[in-house]
Amino acid sequence: MDIFRSVIENFEGHVVTKIRLVNDNGTEISCLTMGATWNEFLVPTEDGGHHNLLLSFDTAKGYYDNSLCCCQSIGRVAGRIKNGQFTLDGKQYQVPTNENGNTLHGGPGSYRFLNWGYTTSRSANSVSVIFQKHIKESRDGFPGNYLATIIYTLDNANRVTISYSALNRESETLFNPTCHAYFNLSDKRDLSSHSLMINSNEYLQLDDELIPTGRVLQVDETPYDFRKFTNLQQSIDANEGFDDAFVVNGPGMATKPVAVLRDNESGRQLTLKSEGTGLVMYTMPEIDDGIKLSRDHGLDAVPCEGVALEAQQLPDAINNENFGDVVLKKNEKKTYHITFEFEQK
Template identity: 35%
Template structure:
């Protein structure tokens, strides 16, 4: 196992690109800017190594990165309705960056931070620690927040992301990574025939602004029932109102039943690649890149709708407005500690 690093100069900034490579030949390239994952190279059933995430052709495009390709997301992943919330009766207002709402930490979230980084290697894994202290009031959020996020790759082909944080005030926090996966390899095909399985009997209803309505729906007798695997294309062709509000696809929070492991599995039968997701988060937003188009220049090709699938393990910002949703409140002095493991496998 090896960790390599090189310096990149991007629009006058010096970035570090790390390459994590295990003994099986799997490699992950990531940046200290935004914690961005640029490439994940994994084998197909015949052992051919190819990239399975969407990444820009030009590093400069990560400076803006409105689609959050590969990036860390925080302080709050997802949409905060009307860009406001309250703690103990005190109202906080955040900058709106999607209509009237606050999306993925705002305009200066985790995805645009130049993180302090420390590479490491042990007997069982290689990786990088990302650390940053966010001052009280940064981005409108209360509390000085000390954050450490760790990327680690094992020889068992597991990619582990561990999130740790502590605040000196009561605050809100839920973090994730926003990689877009495409298991066909080097973006040869879209994701419509990726088979998805999710251990979730409920999902969150959205309005036309993609804001939770406050209702939690059963997946029974809908294309949202992924307890048995079926392809993404079922939701694209669906006339279910919830698929239509998401622009013909999925952009919904699934609440895990935590009845079985893994929590989610994605399989691309033609390549034989399978991705398993295990997490201690209460749920996951599955986004099927319904908003991408060919104006976006990616490394292998221009983007298209439904070219990638995001598996955003997190709590629910809807808990700020509605009861019954997984909370994202973090008490003063409490340690936030969450972990998500992406395991890369092959099938016959």
């Protein structure tokens, strides 16, 4: 097990460090302090090289030249909050908005805009990078201040675990983090050879601004039915893309994986687990010109080149009963885990 550190650039006055974690199998991940970003998930290939399972950029700047939130840490609250408004402990709050009058992915002061302090740790079977930051009301506009910790751990089972914690000593606030990770397991620039399984019987109805209406719909006989392995590209074509929230971890499902993504040509497979009530899937149906991902070797990224799988509590949970508990109370600590286990079939 090895840990490597290197300063890669100075971005808007921030010294950005890249931390590489390598296990005994030659699998490695890298993270950037800027945005607590998951930069690479490199798995060995037959020719002695590596394949990056993530869509990523060569520089920190690349992550901020577009609105993809690519592989970055999202908080305090993932997803959208309608009108940036909610009631907490009997008080009405208005937080900063950043999309059509709504608050998306924590708003303009989200986790992803912070340069995080870090330490590292090592055990016999795993290596970790630990990011920490005091999240302040004066910075992001949400009520209260708390200490946030994000831990990326790579173990010898080729499993990546992301742990999000918040320790709150002050007033009640909200906490619903995720990693906005985009995947392409294949050697192609599309998802045509991917199959996806999601353990979900239901998905959320959304309005024209992608805000949950409160209604929960059945996946039966719709393009949202991924209860068995389904060709992802065919489902994308049938639905004109996805930017949708699936209900997961329902009664009797807690021990099952949330989702399994498989590339049928290479045999690469990822199994995703979390404790959250939701899985948001975004397939990049439209993409701005000029976005150059590192795996494209200077070519412009194309629509539906990757799929984002964001494990979290369901979007706008604070304004919808039974969507999940996103309240962080005074003197409370909460921790969520998301795991991605790689296998070569």
